[in-house]
Amino acid sequence: MAEVIVFIIFAMVALIGGITILVAPDPVYSAIGLLAAMFSLAVMYVLLDAHLVAVIQVIIYAGAVMTLFLFVIMLIGVDTTDKYGIVAPAQRIMTTVVALGLFVAILLAGRSAWITGTNLFGTPDLNGTIENVADELFGTWTIVFLSTVLLLTIAALGTIALAYFGNEVEDEEATL
Secondary structure, three states, X not given: OHXXXXXXXXXXXXXXXXXXXXHOOOHHHHHHHHHHHHHHHHHXXXXXXXXXXXXXXXXHHHHHHHHHXXXXXXXXXXXXXXXXXXXXXXXXXXXXXXXXXXXXHHXXXXXOOOOXXXXXXXXXXXXXOHHHHHHHHHHHOHHHHHHHHHHHHHHHHHHHHHHHHHHHHHXXXXXX
């Protein structure tokens, strides 16, 4: 029952984040809505016992990609003044009440014992765990994984070489 409550809460947060992405007047607010949707998706991965995917969701997407998005938004220039003015005190009170309500709902849902990750025989189900993913990645798919690592390393070296030697060619052309 607690999983259903947590799912409903974070499904609503994801929907609100998605709506915020679409209707926010400021790109920074849209990025914050996207961040809320990404964190909600990570919580849903945890509910599905895909902890590795949840951690990757938080680190890669909510961390690195959102930092990149915000950097691009700031680089483009969001230095215009806010057309709505100062936030009204009623908005602060309403935000505080909603945040406290969400916090209390999560605490109440977390009080019950959660039994997850067991199969029909009562033993832990290892699907989606880090150990299972590592066994598949470094066992069954070792050659493919190492080939991808080699390809990405060659691509990075090629990019660095093109950037380095491309500047020298431009400098030589400029002197001619």
